[in-house]
Amino acid sequence: MAATQLTASPVTVSARSLASLRASSAKFSSFGTLKPGTLRQSHFRPLVVRAASVVAPKYTSIKPLGDRVLVKIKEAEEKTMGGILLPSTAQSKPQGGEVVAVGEGRTIGKNKIDITVPTGAQIIYSKYAGTEVEFNDVKHLILKEDDIVGLLETDDIKDLKPLNDRVFIKVAEAEEKTAGGLLLTETTKEKPSIGTVIAVGPGSLDEEGKLQPLPISNGSTVLYSKYAGNDFKGKDGSNYIALRASDVMAILS
Numbered sequence: 001m002a003a004t005q006l007t008a009s010p011v012t013v014s015a016r017s018l019a020s021l022r023a024s025s026a027k028f029s030s031f032g033t034l035k036p037g038t039l040r041q042s043h044f045r046p047l048v049v050r051a052a053s054v055v056a057p058k059y060t061s062i063k064p065l066g067d068r069v070l071v072k073i074k075e076a077e078e079k080t081m082g083g084i085l086l087p088s089t090a091q092s093k094p095q096g097g098e099v100v101a102v103g104e105g106r107t108i109g110k111n112k113i114d115i116t117v118p119t120g121a122q123i124i125y126s127k128y129a130g131t132e133v134e135f136n137d138v139k140h141l142i143l144k145e146d147d148i149v150g151l152l153e154t155d156d157i158k159d160l161k162p163l164n165d166r167v168f169i170k171v172a173e174a175e176e177k178t179a180g181g182l183l184l185t186e187t188t189k190e191k192p193s194i195g196t197v198i199a200v201g202p203g204s205l206d207e208e209g210k211l212q213p214l215p216i217s218n219g220s221t222v223l224y225s226k227y228a229g230n231d232f233k234g235k236d237g238s239n240y241i242a243l244r245a246s247d248v249m250a251i252l253s
Helices: 015-023
Strands: 002-005 048-051 068-073 096-102 106-108 111-113 122-125 131-135 138-144 148-152 160-162 166-171 194-200 221-224 230-233 239-244 248-252
Touching: 096 138, 148 166, 160 166, 160 194, 160 239, 166 221
Parallel strands: none
Antiparallel strands: 002 048, 068 096, 068 138, 096 122, 106 111, 122 148, 131 138, 148 160, 166 194, 166 239, 194 221, 221 248, 230 239
16 A cells, blocks of 8 residues: 655744743653653654555556455445444444456466456455545555455355355354363453364365365364464354465364
8 A cells, every 4th residue: 555654844933932842841751851862853753644545536447466355345334233423433344345356367387277266246355455446536456366265155244255265164152261260351362273163265275276175064163273264243243254274283082
């Protein structure tokens, strides 16, 4: 995404104000008194704001290249399920949208691999993937097909259809008590890294472009890497996670 550099505008300071500033010494409780010359320019980082690249109105279409797709980003939720209005700072970043254009695909070995996601499909994508583009006053995202987590054919995340080597898991409930019987509060409950597989993707492509099915099946109870994947909450309040099969560490039985 494009980066916009912010610089401070010149400020007019009177002689009286300047003398007052020189007479004052900056004090911080954790650092003590700052002496002249102790702060250098290298101590300060420039303020950088990430913004979407704006496409000028004279351009009427965007055609993704290779294995990229153009996605119209879903609007952020402005209210909770209970109808409470959320401020912009509390609105979660959308992870879904509609595919509006696709590239021509890619070549692996001697095989031409077409993009399997059709235009018009509702998708879920990785949280930090792609480049934001503002086109016709609407925010879009250009990302690689591999960054698409899955297809969403209903408005409930539990019906997610994972793509490629992704695995979709219903997260096990957090333990309510310790081994000694002490009741745990919400803040002390450890995030589970165990769950039940409810859907798997078709598999990954090898070096020749051939599809290799995943060694994980629906209904398996698995142990997965704690900080991997994308977390979701279903309408029924259950927690789900979509991650790559390589982030599944073991099958439990």
